[in-house]
Every structure is written in C-alpha cells, then in structure tokens.
Amino acid sequence: MSIDRERAMRAVTEFLAAMGVDPEVAELRRTPERVTDLAAGMFAQAGADPAEALGTPMEVTEDESHGQVVSVTDVSFRSICPHHLLPFEGRVDVTYAPRARLAGFSRIVKLVSSTARRPQLQERLGEQIADALVRVLDPRGVTVRIVATHGCVEALEPHGKGTQMVTVCTRGEPLN
Known part of the structure; x- marks a missing residue:
C-alpha cells in the first residue's frame, strides 16, 4: 500500500483546525506526523489478499x-x-x-x-x-x-x- 504522507499530514492538521484546536501549539506540532505513521501501520494490509x-x-x-x-x-x-x-x-x-x-x-x-x-x-x-x-x-x-x-x-x-x-x-x- 502506498500512502501520500504529506497529504495525510495536511488532512490531520486541517481536522485539528476544523475542531477548533490550534495545531501549532507545542504539544500538537508533531501530531499530524504521528497520526500518519500510526494509520500507515494500522492500514498496512488494506487491499491485500488475506x-x-x-x-x-x-x-x-x-x-x-x-x-x-x-x-x-x-x-x-x-x-x-x-x-x-x-x-x-x-x-x-x-x-x-x-x-x-x-x-x-x-x-x-x-x-x-x-x-x-x-x-x-x-x-x-x-x-x-x-x-x-x-x-x-x-x-x-x-x-x-x-x-x-x-x-x-x-x-x-x-x-x-x-x-x-x-x-x-x-x-x-x-x-x-
């Protein structure tokens, strides 16, 4: 499975902003990267034949x-x-x-x-x-x-x- 990391991180940033949360505060700055990495692992077999x-x-x-x-x-x-x-x-x-x-x-x-x-x-x-x-x-x-x-x-x-x-x-x- 290939992922578009940059797009995924932008989407997480946009989601946080849409929820009224400032994605630029110190504790959230790496959240888009962390969420993307987590999702990449948890979705790793999407589309694969079990x-x-x-x-x-x-x-x-x-x-x-x-x-x-x-x-x-x-x-x-x-x-x-x-x-x-x-x-x-x-x-x-x-x-x-x-x-x-x-x-x-x-x-x-x-x-x-x-x-x-x-x-x-x-x-x-x-x-x-x-x-x-x-x-x-x-x-x-x-x-x-x-x-x-x-x-x-x-x-x-x-x-x-x-x-x-x-x-x-x-x-x-x-x-x-």
Whole structure:
C-alpha cells in the first residue's frame, strides 16, 4: 500500500483546525506526523489478499487428517473501526477440520494479524479469515470466534467500558 504522507499530514492538521484546536501549539506540532505513521501501520494490509498470509499449505493424506480438528486460540489483534476510525481489539479463536492441507500455526496467527490491519468491521474480519482458510486449505469446516472491545462503544456509551462483542463465523461442516 502506498500512502501520500504529506497529504495525510495536511488532512490531520486541517481536522485539528476544523475542531477548533490550534495545531501549532507545542504539544500538537508533531501530531499530524504521528497520526500518519500510526494509520500507515494500522492500514498496512488494506487491499491485500488475506489468503497470502497462509503461504503454501502442507499436504496431508485423508488418513492423516481424518477426524482431526486444528485450533489456534487466543490470537490477539487490533484493528480500526471504519465508522469512527477508533481501534477495536480482542482475541480470535480459529478452528478448522483439515481435509488434505494444513497451515502452519504461525500462518494462522499471521492471517489474523494481516486481516485486521485495515479499516475493518468485526463481522467481516471473521468472514475474511474463514474465507481465506476455505480458499487455501479446502477444509471440511471452519469456525472463527472473535471477542473484542470497541473504542467507539467505550467512547460513545456511558456504560460501554469493557463491553465485549462476540461474533462467530462458520463455513462447511459443523465442528465439535
């Protein structure tokens, strides 16, 4: 992803001024640069195919994978809500029943991380993770469970602090 740093910094400066804040006060002078750098990292995977994070899967026989379920749990992530541009963060559990291909455990973690590094809805995050697994691994079934707290809920709702949102996305056969 290429970014226009100068344009982004000008936009942050203009936003601060539009909010009635003087962007030239000492503590805000580097804010446009800091916000741009932060956003560049948090949006780093915008437009990228999440499936690329899975690399080349390992081939296994039906006998090796029959009845097996693979779970990678408690994967931490941070993303940005596209409605308010505030962070949301939490944990993801990814479970799949392999048919003929396996992904390395670290590749599942990389898939979660790279899929989150773009403006993202929690519901779509789970769908994109599941769909990438289906496309690359062709498993019998996939479940992606996400538990997250959202900065926008905490900022907008007086009793929203610590409220958790849970989404579950499934594809294929149900997993036990």
